[in-house]
Amino acid sequence: MRRGFDRDEFEGRLARARTLMNRHGLDGLLVTTQADIYYFTGFLTGFFESPTRPWFVFLPATGEPVAVIPGIGRALMETTWISDIRSWASPDLLDDGVSLLAATIMEKIGSGRIGLPDGHETHLRMPLGDFRRLEDAISPAVRISGDEGIVRALRMVKTTNEVAKIEHACSIAGRAFDRVGEIAHAGAPLSEVFRRFQMICLEEGADQVRYLAGGAGPTGYFDVISPATDKPLQTGDCLMLDTGLTFDGYFCDFDRNFAIGKPGDEVAEAHRRLIEATLAGFEAAKPGACARDLYHAMDRVLTGGKAEEGNGRLGHGLGIQLTEWPSLIPADETLLELGMVLTLEPGIATRDGNMLVHEENIVITESGARWLTPLASPEIARL
């Protein structure tokens, strides 16, 4: 699987951004996060793990994009398609890129309104104090507003090249899940299973295992976001592993449940129901359907259609981030479009505050959904 994208991939993304900027009367877009910067430039680094330095990419409605970045990133940014790169010696305790960014914005547009992602699932990756300094430096000529959801709208619909990377990540995780029997058995501490599973993901080709959660117990697990404890697996446990590994900056996000020995009837039945719900979500996932339609299709199987609030969301988008827009919840009316990549993630409460959760990944095509993950069998896998 080749890495990177051709220049026309990025030119297409920029052209679509410009179309939306024009539609919304925006004179530019400012992005600050690892994901948004990777999306527009191809600048891929784990270095955002360090919170020290801010990074900026400014996309004027006309003219070329500009990267305004710490000097430490210049050499890597020069390997991307971005040619206008401005850098400073960061960290600078007095002016950490603010005046350089302000000058760049004034030079590129001079006046008007620029959009910054400010809606659900976004955050501003720069110090709030510096953001206020930036606003002061460019106002009143230039005003910063929200981005009208432009970045979300763009990133939500994947190109064929993006889908291929996600599918590759899914295939790596699928092979890793096939090997869980090598590491999970009665007596093995869950923390050790987590470590060994990450090793298998890497051996199968993951660049990084950015996310791993899971749990184990005779009637499921008490949540789906906990790190592993050192508690040993026991015969009769239901073990769940949920991974978001990456390939070339793109995530998969799916899980598998396993029975250590013979599963309890309740777990076995819950698992069958989860697969049935997943299939119902898959059938509903066609262009023109809404995010909430998938929720209701799955919820009908899970609860008979009660749509209880505590049920949580039953899936979401994914791509450059582990979770992206939309949410499969009753309130989300996002229309499904060709190229959207989604997780289907139904859950069932069992007993004692425990639950089972299943998750697969799909892409929306003209004829309906297509699996990106190797769909699990209704019968829970036995180890």
Next chain:
Amino acid sequence: MRRGFDRDEFEGRLARARTLMNRHGLDGLLVTTQADIYYFTGFLTGFFESPTRPWFVFLPATGEPVAVIPGIGRALMETTWISDIRSWASPDLLDDGVSLLAATIMEKIGSGRIGLPDGHETHLRMPLGDFRRLEDAISPAVRISGDEGIVRALRMVKTTNEVAKIEHACSIAGRAFDRVGEIAHAGAPLSEVFRRFQMICLEEGADQVRYLAGGAGPTGYFDVISPATDKPLQTGDCLMLDTGLTFDGYFCDFDRNFAIGKPGDEVAEAHRRLIEATLAGFEAAKPGACARDLYHAMDRVLTGGKAEEGNGRLGHGLGIQLTEWPSLIPADETLLELGMVLTLEPGIATRDGNMLVHEENIVITESGARWLTPLASPEIARL
């Protein structure tokens, strides 16, 4: 190595926060990031990889801390020392925790000023639009300002328990570096070395390999933040691997350089100089010295004391994040205190735009610095 902390660890952190709040006339602190929330609560999860949901912890100057969090995190938060947990069904497209947080703040303090980290190296992990809604909901009775650097000041000085976790992470990475000869040899693609090195880190006990960067070439590498390419290692290359792996939420951050076969004279000499600079930084690292003193001590060895801007920073704090305050740069006057954990990270430009970088981790004790990493030998390791 045991996981977690006793309750008195968190009570101590809170007590110190209250002392500083009183000193600065703040009626509370609001934190939103994974690192700050883990610091005050012990809530440890990889789930922040998902940008969907905001998380809040409010620390009133008097009274108990309150977690205002998505329902999906309630079960895990209940395992921490925090007893006042308020949750909502997130994602909520109309009100994603904003009114619950506003009501909590009004109930706990009613009026006054609360601090939110807004300085260098911070960001606000919630949508900017929602932050403005929060400000509107609690003003004019409650005003949100910066946190006067309180959270930075607290997190910068580690407790003995925190140092032990960082040292444990360092020992894991140290054993992994000792095994690089198993995976790095002429002909091995760098991307494969990266994958195998992560596997070794996990096998040696890492919870996660959150950061790995590196490079290879006959005169060093062109930057220190790039992901691996598929280019095979060649005899005569200098290979560098720099890892930030975690144990129980705490990072190490150090690197090792290796020669594939016989190193070039320039590389061998640069490596000796880097170790000499590291030792100079170590000698200077005593309570009462400044961050910049360490910079100058190392820079004297590296450049004869030119303190050139392009030299970059020569180290930084670390702990719950890969990089933390302070920065070893000429402008940073942060006084070193007992319990501060730092990296010493000198770099030397070689030829063709390449460089060598070396990095070790230390903790400040009464008698000076103590190594947390197994100090590398001046002679570059040969594979």
